[in-house]
Amino acid sequence: TAYREGSSCVDEVVDEYLLTGATPPEDVTCD
Numbered sequence: 251t252a253y254r255e256g257s258s259c260v261d262e263v264v265d266e267y268l269l270t271g272a273t274p275p276e277d278v279t280c281d
């Protein structure tokens with residue numbers, strides 16, 4: 251998986267989900 255592999259974009263989205271249960275918007279993209 252991409253989690254904790256150096257992409258702060260992915261990490262922030264996953265952390266938010268794990269901590270709050272909030273799902274990201276459908277149009278999230280990472281560079």
